[in-house]
Amino acid sequence: MAVHKVIGTETEYGVLIRNQPDFNPALASALIINSYPGDRVRVQWSYEEETPGRDARGFGHDGYGVSDPDSALVNAVLGNGARLYVDHAHPEYSSPECFDPLEAALADKVGERVMEMAMTRAQQTVPAGQIVKLYKNNSDGKGNSYGAHENYLLARETSFGRIIRYATTFMVTRQIFTGAGKVGSENGRPGVPYQITQRADFFEEEVGLETTLKRPIINTRDEPHGDPGRYRRLHVIIGDANLSEYQLFLKLGVTALFLAALEDGALPDPIDLADPVESCWTVSHDTRLRAPLSLDEAGTATAVDIQMRYLEWLAKYVERELDDPVWDRVIAEWAATLTDLESDPMLCADRLDWVAKKRLLEAYVDRDGLDWSDAKIRALDLQYHDIDSRVGLYHKLAGRGAIRRLFTDEDIEQGVKTPPSRTRAYFRGRCVTQFPDSLTAANWDSLVFDTGDTHLKRVPMMEPLKGGEDLVGPLLDQVEDAAALIQALGG
Protein backbone atom coordinates (compact mmCIF):
# COMPACT_ATOMS: atom_id res chain seq x y z
CA MET A 1 0.00 0.00 0.00
CA ALA A 2 1.35 3.39 -0.99
CA VAL A 3 2.24 5.74 1.86
CA HIS A 4 0.45 9.07 1.81
CA LYS A 5 2.20 11.34 -0.65
CA VAL A 6 3.54 14.14 1.52
CA ILE A 7 4.97 16.74 -0.89
CA GLY A 8 7.41 19.63 -0.65
CA THR A 9 9.43 21.79 -3.04
CA GLU A 10 12.84 23.47 -2.87
CA THR A 11 13.51 26.43 -5.11
CA GLU A 12 16.75 28.31 -5.64
CA TYR A 13 16.30 31.83 -6.95
CA GLY A 14 18.57 33.75 -9.29
CA VAL A 15 19.98 36.77 -7.42
CA LEU A 16 21.45 40.05 -8.57
CA ILE A 17 22.29 43.43 -7.05
CA ARG A 18 22.60 45.85 -9.91
CA ASN A 19 25.22 48.56 -9.91
CA GLN A 20 27.01 46.98 -6.94
CA PRO A 21 30.69 47.08 -7.86
CA ASP A 22 31.80 44.18 -5.62
CA PHE A 23 28.66 42.05 -6.05
CA ASN A 24 29.01 38.67 -4.37
CA PRO A 25 26.09 36.26 -4.83
CA ALA A 26 26.61 34.46 -1.51
CA LEU A 27 26.58 37.73 0.42
CA ALA A 28 23.61 38.98 -1.59
CA SER A 29 21.77 35.75 -0.76
CA ALA A 30 22.56 36.17 2.94
CA LEU A 31 21.26 39.72 2.75
CA ILE A 32 17.98 38.45 1.30
CA ILE A 33 17.55 35.76 3.97
CA ASN A 34 18.38 38.11 6.82
CA SER A 35 16.05 40.79 5.47
CA TYR A 36 12.91 38.66 5.62
CA PRO A 37 10.51 40.68 7.78
CA GLY A 38 7.97 37.96 8.68
CA ASP A 39 7.93 35.44 11.53
CA ARG A 40 11.15 33.55 11.53
CA VAL A 41 13.86 32.23 13.79
CA ARG A 42 17.48 32.07 12.79
CA VAL A 43 18.57 28.59 13.73
CA GLN A 44 21.46 26.27 13.57
CA TRP A 45 20.47 23.74 10.93
CA SER A 46 21.50 20.41 12.40
CA TYR A 47 23.28 18.78 9.50
CA GLU A 48 24.36 15.77 11.53
CA GLU A 49 20.95 14.30 10.84
CA GLU A 50 21.27 14.83 7.10
CA THR A 51 22.84 12.34 4.74
CA PRO A 52 22.79 13.75 1.22
CA GLY A 53 25.74 11.49 0.34
CA ARG A 54 23.80 8.32 1.01
CA ASP A 55 22.74 6.56 -2.15
CA ALA A 56 19.38 4.84 -2.47
CA ARG A 57 21.00 2.06 -4.45
CA GLY A 58 22.82 0.98 -1.30
CA PHE A 59 26.20 2.66 -1.48
CA GLY A 60 27.35 6.11 -0.52
CA HIS A 61 30.28 8.29 0.26
CA ASP A 62 31.33 10.57 3.07
CA GLY A 63 32.12 14.22 2.75
CA TYR A 64 28.66 15.50 1.98
CA GLY A 65 26.53 17.25 4.57
CA VAL A 66 29.31 18.74 6.62
CA SER A 67 28.18 20.77 9.60
CA ASP A 68 28.62 24.48 9.12
CA PRO A 69 29.22 26.35 12.40
CA ASP A 70 27.99 29.57 10.83
CA SER A 71 24.79 28.05 9.49
CA ALA A 72 22.66 30.12 11.86
CA LEU A 73 23.71 33.21 9.94
CA VAL A 74 22.07 32.02 6.77
CA ASN A 75 19.36 29.67 7.97
CA ALA A 76 15.91 30.59 9.09
CA VAL A 77 12.83 28.58 9.91
CA LEU A 78 9.62 30.45 9.28
CA GLY A 79 6.31 30.67 11.06
CA ASN A 80 4.73 28.76 8.19
CA GLY A 81 7.08 25.81 8.72
CA ALA A 82 9.31 26.56 5.72
CA ARG A 83 13.10 26.86 5.59
CA LEU A 84 14.67 29.99 4.09
CA TYR A 85 18.42 29.82 3.61
CA VAL A 86 21.49 30.32 1.48
CA ASP A 87 22.45 27.34 -0.65
CA HIS A 88 25.80 27.96 -2.32
CA ALA A 89 25.24 31.22 -4.17
CA HIS A 90 21.45 31.35 -4.17
CA PRO A 91 18.69 32.15 -1.73
CA GLU A 92 16.52 29.07 -1.40
CA TYR A 93 13.02 28.46 -0.14
CA SER A 94 12.14 24.96 1.00
CA SER A 95 8.42 24.69 1.43
CA PRO A 96 6.87 23.07 4.48
CA GLU A 97 5.69 19.48 4.14
CA CYS A 98 2.28 19.52 2.48
CA PHE A 99 -0.61 17.08 2.63
CA ASP A 100 -1.70 17.24 -1.01
CA PRO A 101 -0.63 18.76 -4.36
CA LEU A 102 -2.96 21.75 -4.10
CA GLU A 103 -1.47 22.70 -0.74
CA ALA A 104 2.04 22.09 -2.12
CA ALA A 105 1.38 24.32 -5.16
CA LEU A 106 0.19 27.08 -2.84
CA ALA A 107 3.24 26.60 -0.60
CA ASP A 108 5.53 27.06 -3.59
CA LYS A 109 3.77 30.33 -4.52
CA VAL A 110 4.01 31.41 -0.87
CA GLY A 111 7.77 30.97 -1.23
CA GLU A 112 7.75 33.50 -4.05
CA ARG A 113 5.91 35.99 -1.87
CA VAL A 114 8.36 35.40 1.00
CA MET A 115 11.23 36.11 -1.40
CA GLU A 116 9.51 39.25 -2.66
CA MET A 117 9.03 40.51 0.91
CA ALA A 118 12.69 39.79 1.71
CA MET A 119 13.80 41.48 -1.52
CA THR A 120 11.74 44.59 -0.79
CA ARG A 121 13.25 44.91 2.67
CA ALA A 122 16.78 44.20 1.40
CA GLN A 123 16.33 46.99 -1.14
CA GLN A 124 15.97 49.46 1.73
CA THR A 125 19.41 48.52 3.09
CA VAL A 126 21.54 48.95 -0.04
CA PRO A 127 23.05 52.28 -1.18
CA ALA A 128 20.98 54.45 -3.50
CA GLY A 129 21.30 53.38 -7.12
CA GLN A 130 21.74 49.69 -6.33
CA ILE A 131 18.82 47.44 -7.15
CA VAL A 132 18.13 44.04 -5.57
CA LYS A 133 16.58 41.54 -7.98
CA LEU A 134 15.36 37.94 -7.68
CA TYR A 135 14.34 35.58 -10.49
CA LYS A 136 12.41 32.35 -10.23
CA ASN A 137 14.09 30.52 -13.09
CA ASN A 138 16.77 27.85 -13.44
CA SER A 139 19.39 29.11 -15.84
CA ASP A 140 21.35 32.25 -16.62
CA GLY A 141 21.44 31.38 -20.33
CA LYS A 142 25.23 31.06 -20.11
CA GLY A 143 25.54 27.46 -19.01
CA ASN A 144 24.83 27.86 -15.29
CA SER A 145 21.83 26.12 -13.81
CA TYR A 146 20.28 26.15 -10.35
CA GLY A 147 17.59 23.88 -9.07
CA ALA A 148 13.90 23.53 -8.44
CA HIS A 149 13.48 20.23 -6.67
CA GLU A 150 10.39 18.29 -5.69
CA ASN A 151 10.10 15.81 -2.85
CA TYR A 152 7.65 12.97 -2.47
CA LEU A 153 7.33 10.58 0.46
CA LEU A 154 7.60 6.90 -0.45
CA ALA A 155 7.58 3.67 1.51
CA ARG A 156 11.00 2.26 2.35
CA GLU A 157 9.99 -1.11 0.93
CA THR A 158 9.40 0.34 -2.52
CA SER A 159 12.44 -0.90 -4.38
CA PHE A 160 14.57 1.82 -5.88
CA GLY A 161 15.09 -0.33 -8.94
CA ARG A 162 11.36 -0.17 -9.62
CA ILE A 163 11.37 3.60 -9.23
CA ILE A 164 14.18 3.88 -11.79
CA ARG A 165 12.48 1.47 -14.18
CA TYR A 166 9.11 3.25 -14.15
CA ALA A 167 9.84 6.86 -13.38
CA THR A 168 12.59 7.56 -15.91
CA THR A 169 10.29 7.67 -18.93
CA PHE A 170 7.65 9.47 -16.89
CA MET A 171 10.09 12.22 -15.90
CA VAL A 172 11.36 12.66 -19.46
CA THR A 173 7.89 12.94 -20.99
CA ARG A 174 6.25 15.04 -18.28
CA GLN A 175 8.49 17.91 -19.39
CA ILE A 176 5.76 18.90 -21.87
CA PHE A 177 3.71 20.18 -18.94
CA THR A 178 6.47 20.98 -16.40
CA GLY A 179 8.68 23.26 -18.52
CA ALA A 180 9.05 26.97 -17.88
CA GLY A 181 10.45 27.66 -21.38
CA LYS A 182 13.82 29.03 -22.45
CA VAL A 183 15.25 30.98 -25.38
CA GLY A 184 18.10 29.05 -27.04
CA SER A 185 20.05 26.06 -25.83
CA GLU A 186 23.01 25.55 -23.50
CA ASN A 187 25.63 23.05 -22.39
CA GLY A 188 26.64 22.09 -25.92
CA ARG A 189 23.20 21.00 -27.11
CA PRO A 190 22.09 21.74 -30.68
CA GLY A 191 20.82 25.27 -31.24
CA VAL A 192 17.09 25.96 -31.08
CA PRO A 193 15.26 29.30 -31.03
CA TYR A 194 13.16 28.28 -28.02
CA GLN A 195 12.67 25.15 -25.95
CA ILE A 196 10.17 23.79 -23.46
CA THR A 197 12.35 23.57 -20.35
CA GLN A 198 15.07 25.52 -18.59
CA ARG A 199 16.78 22.40 -17.33
CA ALA A 200 16.81 19.58 -19.91
CA ASP A 201 20.10 20.70 -21.49
CA PHE A 202 21.85 20.04 -18.18
CA PHE A 203 20.81 16.39 -17.75
CA GLU A 204 23.49 13.94 -18.79
CA GLU A 205 22.92 10.69 -16.88
CA GLU A 206 20.01 8.33 -16.34
CA VAL A 207 20.63 7.67 -12.63
CA GLY A 208 23.00 9.13 -10.07
CA LEU A 209 23.73 10.93 -6.85
CA GLU A 210 24.97 14.22 -8.28
CA THR A 211 22.89 17.38 -8.43
CA THR A 212 25.45 19.93 -9.60
CA LEU A 213 27.23 18.25 -12.49
CA LYS A 214 26.36 15.37 -14.81
CA ARG A 215 22.83 15.71 -13.51
CA PRO A 216 20.78 12.48 -13.54
CA ILE A 217 17.14 12.05 -14.57
CA ILE A 218 16.62 9.99 -11.40
CA ASN A 219 18.48 11.29 -8.37
CA THR A 220 19.41 8.61 -5.88
CA ARG A 221 19.91 10.75 -2.78
CA ASP A 222 18.66 8.61 0.09
CA GLU A 223 17.81 11.05 2.82
CA PRO A 224 14.29 10.37 4.03
CA HIS A 225 13.93 13.23 6.56
CA GLY A 226 11.84 10.79 8.55
CA ASP A 227 12.03 7.29 9.99
CA PRO A 228 14.53 5.60 7.64
CA GLY A 229 13.04 2.21 8.46
CA ARG A 230 9.68 3.27 7.04
CA TYR A 231 10.27 5.97 4.47
CA ARG A 232 12.07 7.08 1.39
CA ARG A 233 11.96 10.57 -0.03
CA LEU A 234 12.17 10.75 -3.80
CA HIS A 235 14.25 13.84 -4.57
CA VAL A 236 13.21 14.92 -8.07
CA ILE A 237 15.71 17.28 -9.68
CA ILE A 238 14.47 17.19 -13.29
CA GLY A 239 11.94 19.97 -13.15
CA ASP A 240 11.71 23.71 -13.70
CA ALA A 241 10.70 26.41 -11.25
CA ASN A 242 7.15 27.32 -12.26
CA LEU A 243 5.30 30.56 -11.84
CA SER A 244 1.95 29.26 -13.07
CA GLU A 245 -0.15 28.05 -10.15
CA TYR A 246 -2.05 25.67 -12.40
CA GLN A 247 1.19 24.17 -13.67
CA LEU A 248 2.57 23.69 -10.17
CA PHE A 249 -0.58 21.81 -9.21
CA LEU A 250 -0.43 19.68 -12.36
CA LYS A 251 3.27 18.86 -11.98
CA LEU A 252 3.06 17.95 -8.30
CA GLY A 253 -0.31 16.21 -8.55
CA VAL A 254 0.45 14.02 -11.55
CA THR A 255 3.87 13.06 -10.21
CA ALA A 256 2.53 12.19 -6.74
CA LEU A 257 -0.20 10.12 -8.35
CA PHE A 258 2.24 8.30 -10.61
CA LEU A 259 4.43 7.43 -7.62
CA ALA A 260 1.47 6.24 -5.54
CA ALA A 261 0.33 3.95 -8.35
CA LEU A 262 3.90 2.70 -8.80
CA GLU A 263 4.06 1.82 -5.10
CA ASP A 264 0.71 0.10 -5.24
CA GLY A 265 1.80 -2.05 -8.18
CA ALA A 266 -1.03 -0.50 -10.20
CA LEU A 267 1.01 0.20 -13.34
CA PRO A 268 1.29 -2.23 -16.26
CA ASP A 269 4.77 -2.99 -17.62
CA PRO A 270 6.95 0.09 -17.84
CA ILE A 271 7.41 1.95 -21.12
CA ASP A 272 11.16 2.03 -21.74
CA LEU A 273 12.88 4.63 -23.90
CA ALA A 274 15.81 3.45 -25.98
CA ASP A 275 17.85 6.48 -24.88
CA PRO A 276 16.35 8.43 -21.97
CA VAL A 277 18.99 11.17 -21.88
CA GLU A 278 18.81 11.88 -25.61
CA SER A 279 14.99 11.77 -25.34
CA CYS A 280 15.13 14.28 -22.48
CA TRP A 281 16.76 16.83 -24.83
CA THR A 282 14.55 15.86 -27.76
CA VAL A 283 11.35 16.41 -25.80
CA SER A 284 12.49 19.79 -24.51
CA HIS A 285 13.59 20.99 -27.96
CA ASP A 286 10.36 19.97 -29.71
CA THR A 287 7.87 22.78 -29.10
CA ARG A 288 5.45 21.28 -31.66
CA LEU A 289 5.30 18.07 -29.61
CA ARG A 290 5.60 15.81 -32.62
CA ALA A 291 9.06 14.26 -32.17
CA PRO A 292 9.06 10.45 -32.16
CA LEU A 293 10.98 8.93 -29.24
CA SER A 294 12.52 5.51 -29.89
CA LEU A 295 11.23 2.86 -27.54
CA ASP A 296 13.29 -0.02 -26.21
CA GLU A 297 10.96 -2.65 -27.61
CA ALA A 298 10.70 -1.26 -31.15
CA GLY A 299 8.70 1.54 -32.60
CA THR A 300 8.32 5.10 -31.45
CA ALA A 301 5.93 7.28 -29.48
CA THR A 302 5.69 11.00 -28.82
CA ALA A 303 5.85 12.43 -25.30
CA VAL A 304 2.12 13.20 -25.53
CA ASP A 305 1.35 9.60 -26.61
CA ILE A 306 3.23 8.24 -23.62
CA GLN A 307 1.62 10.67 -21.16
CA MET A 308 -1.79 9.74 -22.58
CA ARG A 309 -1.05 6.12 -21.75
CA TYR A 310 -0.10 7.05 -18.19
CA LEU A 311 -3.29 9.09 -17.94
CA GLU A 312 -5.36 6.08 -18.92
CA TRP A 313 -3.67 3.89 -16.29
CA LEU A 314 -3.85 6.48 -13.52
CA ALA A 315 -7.47 7.46 -14.17
CA LYS A 316 -8.39 3.85 -13.48
CA TYR A 317 -6.18 3.79 -10.40
CA VAL A 318 -7.85 6.90 -8.96
CA GLU A 319 -11.30 5.50 -9.65
CA ARG A 320 -10.43 2.22 -7.97
CA GLU A 321 -8.27 3.32 -5.05
CA LEU A 322 -8.51 7.00 -4.08
CA ASP A 323 -11.37 8.87 -2.41
CA ASP A 324 -9.96 12.36 -2.00
CA PRO A 325 -11.50 14.60 -4.74
CA VAL A 326 -8.15 16.36 -5.22
CA TRP A 327 -7.04 13.35 -7.31
CA ASP A 328 -10.13 13.61 -9.55
CA ARG A 329 -9.13 17.20 -10.15
CA VAL A 330 -5.58 16.15 -11.02
CA ILE A 331 -6.93 13.65 -13.57
CA ALA A 332 -9.39 16.15 -15.08
CA GLU A 333 -6.80 18.92 -15.52
CA TRP A 334 -4.18 16.51 -16.80
CA ALA A 335 -6.60 15.12 -19.38
CA ALA A 336 -7.63 18.61 -20.51
CA THR A 337 -4.03 19.77 -20.81
CA LEU A 338 -2.82 16.69 -22.71
CA THR A 339 -5.77 16.98 -25.10
CA ASP A 340 -4.93 20.62 -25.77
CA LEU A 341 -1.22 19.92 -26.11
CA GLU A 342 -2.00 17.24 -28.67
CA SER A 343 -4.28 19.41 -30.80
CA ASP A 344 -2.40 22.71 -30.50
CA PRO A 345 0.14 23.41 -27.74
CA MET A 346 -0.60 27.14 -27.94
CA LEU A 347 -4.02 26.42 -26.39
CA CYS A 348 -2.13 26.04 -23.12
CA ALA A 349 -0.90 29.67 -23.09
CA ASP A 350 -3.32 30.27 -20.22
CA ARG A 351 -1.80 27.52 -18.04
CA LEU A 352 1.77 26.51 -18.80
CA ASP A 353 4.73 28.84 -18.35
CA TRP A 354 6.55 27.62 -21.46
CA VAL A 355 3.54 28.26 -23.67
CA ALA A 356 2.57 31.58 -22.09
CA LYS A 357 6.10 32.87 -22.52
CA LYS A 358 6.37 31.53 -26.07
CA ARG A 359 3.20 33.32 -27.06
CA LEU A 360 4.47 36.56 -25.57
CA LEU A 361 7.89 36.30 -27.22
CA GLU A 362 6.34 35.38 -30.58
CA ALA A 363 4.22 38.52 -30.39
CA TYR A 364 7.39 40.59 -29.89
CA VAL A 365 9.21 38.76 -32.69
CA ASP A 366 6.27 39.55 -35.01
CA ARG A 367 5.64 43.13 -33.95
CA ASP A 368 9.25 44.29 -33.82
CA GLY A 369 10.63 42.03 -36.57
CA LEU A 370 13.16 40.52 -34.17
CA ASP A 371 15.27 37.43 -34.43
CA TRP A 372 14.93 34.88 -31.60
CA SER A 373 18.54 35.49 -30.64
CA ASP A 374 17.96 39.23 -30.19
CA ALA A 375 18.97 40.59 -26.78
CA LYS A 376 15.46 41.99 -26.35
CA ILE A 377 13.95 38.50 -26.64
CA ARG A 378 16.47 37.12 -24.15
CA ALA A 379 15.72 40.01 -21.79
CA LEU A 380 11.99 39.32 -22.05
CA ASP A 381 12.68 35.65 -21.28
CA LEU A 382 14.47 36.62 -18.05
CA GLN A 383 11.91 39.21 -17.11
CA TYR A 384 9.09 36.66 -17.28
CA HIS A 385 10.66 35.17 -14.12
CA ASP A 386 11.25 38.45 -12.24
CA ILE A 387 9.41 37.94 -8.94
CA ASP A 388 8.79 41.65 -8.44
CA SER A 389 5.06 41.72 -9.05
CA ARG A 390 5.26 45.28 -10.44
CA VAL A 391 7.53 44.38 -13.35
CA GLY A 392 7.65 40.57 -13.69
CA LEU A 393 6.04 39.49 -16.97
CA TYR A 394 4.35 36.43 -15.48
CA HIS A 395 2.67 38.86 -13.09
CA LYS A 396 1.64 41.13 -15.95
CA LEU A 397 -0.01 38.20 -17.73
CA ALA A 398 -1.68 36.83 -14.60
CA GLY A 399 -2.83 40.33 -13.65
CA ARG A 400 -4.69 40.63 -16.96
CA GLY A 401 -6.28 37.22 -16.56
CA ALA A 402 -4.20 35.78 -19.42
CA ILE A 403 -2.90 33.07 -17.09
CA ARG A 404 -5.28 31.11 -14.92
CA ARG A 405 -4.89 31.27 -11.19
CA LEU A 406 -5.87 28.71 -8.56
CA PHE A 407 -5.26 30.88 -5.53
CA THR A 408 -6.13 34.39 -4.41
CA ASP A 409 -3.59 36.89 -3.11
CA GLU A 410 -5.26 36.41 0.30
CA ASP A 411 -4.59 32.63 0.14
CA ILE A 412 -0.94 33.43 -0.43
CA GLU A 413 -0.73 36.00 2.38
CA GLN A 414 -2.37 33.48 4.69
CA GLY A 415 0.20 30.87 3.66
CA VAL A 416 3.03 33.25 4.53
CA LYS A 417 1.78 33.43 8.12
CA THR A 418 0.40 29.97 8.83
CA PRO A 419 1.74 26.45 8.34
CA PRO A 420 -0.10 23.59 6.62
CA SER A 421 -2.34 22.01 9.25
CA ARG A 422 -2.03 18.30 8.47
CA THR A 423 1.72 17.61 8.66
CA ARG A 424 4.52 18.11 11.19
CA ALA A 425 5.15 21.50 9.54
CA TYR A 426 2.30 22.69 11.72
CA PHE A 427 4.25 21.93 14.90
CA ARG A 428 7.43 23.53 13.51
CA GLY A 429 5.65 26.68 12.36
CA ARG A 430 3.71 27.15 15.59
CA CYS A 431 6.91 26.74 17.63
CA VAL A 432 8.64 29.42 15.53
CA THR A 433 5.79 31.84 16.15
CA GLN A 434 5.25 30.94 19.81
CA PHE A 435 8.75 30.23 21.16
CA PRO A 436 11.18 32.11 18.91
CA ASP A 437 13.68 32.75 21.70
CA SER A 438 13.85 29.12 22.82
CA LEU A 439 14.29 27.48 19.44
CA THR A 440 18.01 27.02 18.73
CA ALA A 441 18.31 24.35 16.09
CA ALA A 442 16.08 22.66 13.61
CA ASN A 443 15.99 20.05 10.93
CA TRP A 444 13.11 18.57 8.95
CA ASP A 445 12.72 15.81 11.50
CA SER A 446 13.57 17.54 14.78
CA LEU A 447 13.55 20.79 16.74
CA VAL A 448 16.00 21.70 19.50
CA PHE A 449 14.96 23.98 22.35
CA ASP A 450 16.94 25.85 24.97
CA THR A 451 14.55 26.07 27.91
CA GLY A 452 17.11 27.43 30.34
CA ASP A 453 17.80 23.96 31.69
CA THR A 454 21.31 22.50 31.73
CA HIS A 455 20.66 20.46 28.58
CA LEU A 456 19.17 21.39 25.26
CA LYS A 457 15.96 19.49 24.55
CA ARG A 458 15.49 17.79 21.24
CA VAL A 459 12.01 16.96 19.98
CA PRO A 460 12.14 14.33 17.25
CA MET A 461 9.54 14.43 14.46
CA MET A 462 10.24 11.26 12.52
CA GLU A 463 6.68 10.91 11.18
CA PRO A 464 5.87 13.56 8.55
CA LEU A 465 2.14 13.18 9.14
CA LYS A 466 2.35 13.52 12.93
CA GLY A 467 2.45 16.98 14.45
CA GLY A 468 -0.56 18.47 12.69
CA GLU A 469 -3.21 20.68 14.22
CA ASP A 470 -5.36 17.75 15.37
CA LEU A 471 -2.56 16.25 17.40
CA VAL A 472 -0.65 19.24 18.78
CA GLY A 473 -2.95 22.24 18.29
CA PRO A 474 -4.74 21.99 21.66
CA LEU A 475 -1.43 21.39 23.46
CA LEU A 476 0.22 24.42 21.85
CA ASP A 477 -2.81 26.53 22.74
CA GLN A 478 -2.32 25.63 26.42
CA VAL A 479 1.42 25.85 27.07
CA GLU A 480 2.94 29.15 28.09
CA ASP A 481 6.53 28.54 27.16
CA ALA A 482 8.90 26.04 25.62
CA ALA A 483 9.71 24.51 29.03
CA ALA A 484 6.02 23.74 29.56
CA LEU A 485 5.83 22.29 26.06
CA ILE A 486 8.80 19.97 26.68
CA GLN A 487 7.32 18.92 29.99
CA ALA A 488 3.97 18.18 28.41
CA LEU A 489 5.68 16.14 25.71
CA GLY A 490 7.22 14.03 28.46
CA GLY A 491 10.78 15.33 28.26
Add this chain to the structure above:
Amino acid sequence: MSDRERSRPQGRDNEQEEAVEEVEAAESSATEGIDDLLDEIDSVLEENAEEFVRNYVQKGGE
Protein backbone atom coordinates in the same frame (compact mmCIF):
# COMPACT_ATOMS: atom_id res chain seq x y z
CA MET B 1 -34.52 34.06 -37.72
CA SER B 2 -32.16 36.73 -39.03
CA ASP B 3 -32.42 38.41 -42.44
CA ARG B 4 -29.17 36.92 -43.47
CA GLU B 5 -30.31 33.40 -42.68
CA ARG B 6 -33.53 33.93 -44.60
CA SER B 7 -31.69 35.10 -47.65
CA ARG B 8 -29.29 32.15 -47.48
CA PRO B 9 -31.29 29.20 -46.30
CA GLN B 10 -28.62 26.47 -46.73
CA GLY B 11 -28.05 25.84 -43.03
CA ARG B 12 -24.76 24.05 -43.31
CA ASP B 13 -22.93 26.70 -45.32
CA ASN B 14 -24.38 29.28 -43.05
CA GLU B 15 -23.09 27.60 -39.93
CA GLN B 16 -19.68 27.29 -41.46
CA GLU B 17 -19.64 30.93 -42.40
CA GLU B 18 -20.66 31.94 -38.91
CA ALA B 19 -18.03 29.69 -37.44
CA VAL B 20 -15.42 31.38 -39.61
CA GLU B 21 -16.66 34.78 -38.52
CA GLU B 22 -16.49 33.74 -34.90
CA VAL B 23 -12.95 32.51 -35.27
CA GLU B 24 -11.97 35.75 -36.99
CA ALA B 25 -13.61 37.78 -34.26
CA ALA B 26 -11.84 35.76 -31.58
CA GLU B 27 -8.53 36.14 -33.37
CA SER B 28 -8.92 39.85 -33.75
CA SER B 29 -9.82 40.29 -30.09
CA ALA B 30 -6.86 38.09 -29.10
CA THR B 31 -4.60 40.26 -31.28
CA GLU B 32 -6.01 43.40 -29.75
CA GLY B 33 -5.45 41.86 -26.33
CA ILE B 34 -1.87 41.08 -27.14
CA ASP B 35 -1.25 44.54 -28.61
CA ASP B 36 -2.49 46.09 -25.37
CA LEU B 37 -0.40 43.67 -23.41
CA LEU B 38 2.73 44.51 -25.40
CA ASP B 39 2.09 48.20 -24.86
CA GLU B 40 1.78 47.61 -21.13
CA ILE B 41 4.91 45.49 -21.04
CA ASP B 42 6.87 48.04 -23.09
CA SER B 43 6.47 50.43 -20.17
CA VAL B 44 8.17 48.09 -17.68
CA LEU B 45 10.78 46.53 -19.96
CA GLU B 46 14.43 46.54 -19.08
CA GLU B 47 15.83 49.66 -20.71
CA ASN B 48 19.11 48.26 -21.91
CA ALA B 49 18.33 44.68 -22.92
CA GLU B 50 21.84 43.91 -24.06
CA GLU B 51 23.46 45.03 -20.82
CA PHE B 52 20.80 43.33 -18.72
CA VAL B 53 21.28 39.99 -20.49
CA ARG B 54 25.08 40.29 -20.38
CA ASN B 55 25.10 41.02 -16.65
CA TYR B 56 22.69 38.27 -15.72
CA VAL B 57 25.30 35.73 -14.62
CA GLN B 58 24.58 33.18 -11.92
CA LYS B 59 26.72 30.59 -10.25
CA GLY B 60 25.52 27.02 -10.60
CA GLY B 61 23.61 25.81 -7.60
CA GLU B 62 21.82 22.80 -6.08
